[in-house]
Amino acid sequence: MATAPGAPAICNPGKSLGFIALGSSLHHILGRLRTLNKVFTSISTIYEPGSPLGAPVIILLSNNGIRLRFDGADQRLRLIEILDFQLCPLLYNSRDMVKTGPGCSGGPTFKSIYNKIFGPTYPGEYIASSSLYVLSYPGVAFSFPVKNWRDDIPFDQQLSAPDASSAVSMAIFNGSSWAEARDDLFTRPVAAPRIPHINGPNARQSPANDEVESIKIHDSTLIEVLRRHNPSFWITLGSTTPQDLIMELGPPDVIYRKSDHRLSIHRAGDGDEAAGASDPHSSSDDDHDASGSAGAALGQGDCFYNYFSLGFDVFLSASKSASHPVATKIIIHGNVPGSYLFQRYRRCRWVIQWPGMEEIHSEMEFGEALERLRKRFGGGQKPMPLSRGNDSPSSSCELLGGWEEGDMPVLKQIAGGVEMRDFGNTELYGFPGFIFEVLKNKSISCLTVF
Helix, strand or coil, X not given: CCCCCCCCEEEECCCEECCEECCCEHHHHHHHHHHCCCCCCCCEEEECCCCCCXXXXXXXXXXXXXXXXXCCCCCEEEEXXXXXXXXXXXXXXXXECCCCCCCCCCCCEHHHHHHHHCCCCCXXXXXXXXXXXXXXECCEEEEEECCCCCCCCCHHHHHCCHHXXXXXXXXXXXXXXXXXXXXXXXXXXXXXXXXXXXCHHHHHHCHHHCCEEEEEECCCCEEEEEECCCCCEEEECCCCCHHHHHHHHCCCCEEEECCCCCCHHHCCECCECHHXXXXXXXXXXXXXXXXXXXXXXXXXXXXXXEECCCCEEEEEECCCCXXXXXXXXXXXXXXXXXXXXXXXXXXXXXEECCCCCCCEECCCCHHHHHHHHHHHHCCCCCCEEEECCCCCHHHCHHHHCCCCCCCCCCCEEEECCEEECCCCEEEEEEECCEEEEECCCCCEEEEEEC
């Protein structure tokens, strides 16, 4: 993708538009776009408020003529659309796809696409409801306006007519044709990595270079971290050390220490941390080690290892072991649109597979999960309200691994056509070994396992 205003972007059918690669995570793409704020001057996140994990999440770059569609469950980029060719100059095989500048308008013509740029292709399909004809190639498709389509006239003749000769939009997707790809575009497994530079050889050389696919919780202490290229890494609460984490996951993005006892009154007993209350033996320090110097943190008291790009935090307690710090809880983030921590962490999917309990997973509405939890553990405590916009427990910094005022990404979030500014309250539900942070729409925003 161009990194200067007005510069052309390279079109790679079936793969990418510049640096915007299919399969990339929402967290990665939004992070890159925000660093290029002189190029991408307007970024809108559009989602379905009632089902932010079930419906696609859309990133609209209105000043660049680009729309990006991610699936809701895994937040992987599935579709790249060019809506205004004059705002997004394109290159294919080092050739301009359309003329831009003063006096120019519209997209590439059918003749240039069919005869010069991509060449002949099979007939596409006419979408009567939108009066558009979709001309497909492997990994790329163009839409042409056709008001009076006739099946008895060859498509190339009709698309050569003056009123239908210029494409009004273009789509980049994974598949041999748009007709073949569209039905399961947002549900099929994705082969591409969430971060484009991750590859098999580098990941197999060092597991710290690998990508975390999801997390499985097998019991109150045993957590399986599933990876793309390497065998699973097992985190055993009360046993896994900082050295284990660094060797298998790499150094954390940030090491966070904070002393905050405002929730410790809710502690039910030793080892039973209600509502994610801070440990009474936590360090008196209150800082972020933004350098990610994990080695410097060893032996310096309790801290969080924040893995923003993986989607979770690990809390390391020096008080739980006589000789060295050990992991005592893991906090898995959902990156749910509309939540307070949206875009702070990559979405990490998880599943709970405890013996004697029906499976619970990260895309499940909490009402259904609550029924299964109560069958296994009983009624549980009443939920604890947590105000994200006000001075709640830091807003529960100890629970969430560190969130400072002013760190929130500046993104316009639109739900149902309305710009969202008030994140509102969430609720914390505690069960033995688990704390669920739940949004008003019953999406699970965060899971703490301890």
